[in-house]
């Protein structure tokens with residue numbers, strides 16, 4: 001607000017402008033209040049805000065692909081996605097190195113599981129291939145050792161690779177490991193790749209560096225005393241296929257020059273098949289362009305894939321497309337969850353309103369007994385209550401038995417009250433009823449009975465007095481109860497799980513499935529986020545239509 | 556004073572009893588008859604059954620026994636909404652979810668009145684209580700006094716012949732209360748409405764009413780006009796309840812027609828007027844208003860008895876002086892004297908003689 005006086009700012013007793021000293025006083029008060037709620041704030045942040053943020057993050061996070069296969073992901077960028085052809089040799093060479101590292105670190109199965117959410121079969125592809133990469137390496141290692149036994153020796157490798165100037169590469173590969181295994185790869189390696197080797201044999205040096213870091217830090221070995229793993233021989237094979245490298249080796253005279261030149265001279269003893277063919281031999285799915293489409297589409301660090309899956313769409317090489325008919329599931333579940341929550345809220349209002357009215361209007365002693373009956377369910381375990389409904393609702397259960405005994409239904413046509421939507425609605429209405437009754441009751445309690453008397457004295461019949469005077473004043477209670485019941489039921493899990501069968505389950509049951517069985521947390525998080533947004537949107541709509549200050553939980 | 560069942564009575568209670576729990580009678584044998592247009596106040600201490608009577612009349616409680624008649628017809632079996640009685644509640648009971656205009660419109664709507672007709676009546680009723688500009692507001696946006704007026708307007712808007720008000724001014728401050736007292740009586744008389752008004756404020760009862768029914772213990776102790784009630788209370792409860800009073804206990808010594816002689820418990824003798832004492836030797840409570848006590852012996856009748864008194868406290872109250880005396884062994888005898896130029900100002904410790912006219916000192920039941 002603007003200062004309307006034109007005589008200058010009002011001064012406080014100490015001469016400072018009044019506004020300033022007011023602001024100061026208010027700030028102090030605010031700080032004190034803040035200090036008072038600090039523990040609560042901390043608790044809320046820790047248990048509410050952080051989990052929600054982490055859920056939102058998880059629903060788009062997709063770093064595992066590029067962390068596990070950094071080289072492959074980089075190489076695949078140039079490949080023609082959706083072109084119907086598997087990528088060329090270079091991608092497979094990177095795949096060899098990346099997958100070899102990953103399988104040493106046992107990370108390749110996790111990657112396989114992740115990609116399997118998008119295309120079934122990828123999990124086993126990665127698992128079996130990972131196990132057999134050693135063989136590919138050995139097809140190079142054996143002939144090389146044949147050509148010169150020095151290739152078997154630790155010193156030979158160390159004296160050739162170790163040098164100076166390669167700190168950049170060392171740190172780069174250390175970062176790669178850290179990203180892959182989630183950190184812990186820091187420390188002294190006892191090895192620095194030599195710059196001349198990086199120039200001469202880039203693949204081999206990189207592979208050796210990868211091994212050196214792993215050997216020194218994870219296996220706690222001395223790099224100079226160990227023979228490198230098979231990938232290094234494979235990498236040397238890759239280097240030797242490059243004619244420029246071959247030419248450079250001829251001029252090379254540093255450590256290991258003799259052996260390298262011998263290897264060049266005996267190239268015909270090395271395997272001649274490409275890595276592409278080698279992979280195809282392991283599993284021909286590696287030549288399936290769809291596999292590569294999936295890898296390429298899910299290679300970015302963040303993905304909308306989980307959210308698309310959650311709304312029955314998918315990310316493919318052609319862009320966003322609908323899931324095949326038989327895999328469409330989530331929209332239906334969302335609709336069902338919303339619809340059934342509405343029905344449950346409605347039946348809670350119908351059943352809860354009269355009870356709350358009685359509670360608010362009976363003499364104190366009777367009201368107390370009734371209140372205990374209302375609260376009784378709270379004192380019993382949810383699981384027990386739901387299971388009790390199972391006993392009641394079964395086809396051979398109490399309700400059916402009584403109906404048959406009374407002759408209302410035929411013995412052969414017993415009602416199916418369970419393992420369908422009816423079961424979920426009945427049981428959840430019962431379980432959530434107190435959440436409707438209590439806010440209603442506390443609002444009704446504040447409605448003075450003299451309003452009804454006044455209405456009648458003014459000439460209204462009982463019904464008119466109720467409908468025009470009592471009911472409108474109880475609406476805030478209905479609002480509060482409905483929000484509570486609706487939001488609780490939209491995320492309900494145990495009851496639909498037990499009495500819902502397949503027809504009566506909610507979206508939350510699917511979320512639980514992805515969290516505990518399929519372990520697809522990203523999808524679970526996306527479904528959860530959508531649920532959160534739906535609730536917020538409904539809340540907003542409610543605020544627009546009814547007004548949130550029309551919600552009362554008590555006087 | 557109207558008696559039991561005169562023919563032009565508008566509201567009648569005949570031998571009405573009420574019990575909530577089947578054990579105690581909250582209203583015991585209530586007989587009351589009001590002519591059309593009267594402003595009658597029920598006055599009595601808390602729990603004396605005033606609200607209960609009102610609720611029986613309005614139809615929210617049923618009489619356990621007896622007959623309540625409105626315009627000559629028994630209304631025991633008529634439900635509240637058909638009685639056509641306007642009512643103002645202690646907490647006003649304005650419907651909080653409706654505007655002022657909607658509140659006033661409510662009784663007209665349930666009577667099926669057309670919109671234009673309603674608007675005219677609402678406007679007139681609001682203007683009548685000078686609230687014409689507030690039709691669009693909600694009750695919560697009004698001050699207590701404004702709410703009170705609206706409640707009054709709502710009770711009157713459908714033109715009932717009988718209006719009941721249960722302590723309608725209880726929540727207001729003194730000044731506003733006095734203003735509203737005046738306005739309510741004014742309105743009631745102008746519109747010729749029969750009014751039953753409940754209060755436990757005796758000043759309110761005395762200033763507003765045509766007649767006051769003093770309630771105690773479920774019975775009407777006295778039903779009379781304010782001046783009769785004040786000056787001629789019929790029993791010691793009424794005497795003590797209405798206005799300030801000095802009481803002295805004693806025994807009837809001599810009864811001779813319009814006057815009697817009472818011997819106080821400490822042996823002193825005073826003159827009094829017998830009201831409900833029958834014979835010599837009866838225990839009695841004599842009652843004398845503070846402003847009727849004389850401290851100037853020359854103003855008393857020839858041969859009148861006087862009492863010794865000692866001044867304990869003198870309080871200057873502006874228009875009057877209020878003096879506390881020790882009389883006949885009691886420390887709470889009060890006298891009030893007018894602040895006139897010739898008026899004597901008593902000093903604490905001073906010994907004086909007090910007396911009164913025999914007809915001002917009423918010998919009542921003990």
Ligand SMILES: Nc1ncnc2c1ncn2[C@@H]1O[C@H](COP(=O)(O)OP(=O)(O)OP(=O)(O)O)[C@@H](O)[C@H]1O
Nearest residue numbers: 575576581599600601602603604605606607608755
């Ligand atoms: N609903 C009820 N159930 C049982 N007893 C009641 C009920 N209402 C009133 N009473 C009792 O009846 C007696 C008279 O009550 P009533 O409300 O008529 O008093 P009142 O004269 O209006 O008092 P106040 O000046 O305090 O309003 C009281 O003793 C009260 O306890």
Ligand SMILES: [Mg+2]
Nearest residue numbers: 605606607721
């Ligand atoms: Mg009362």
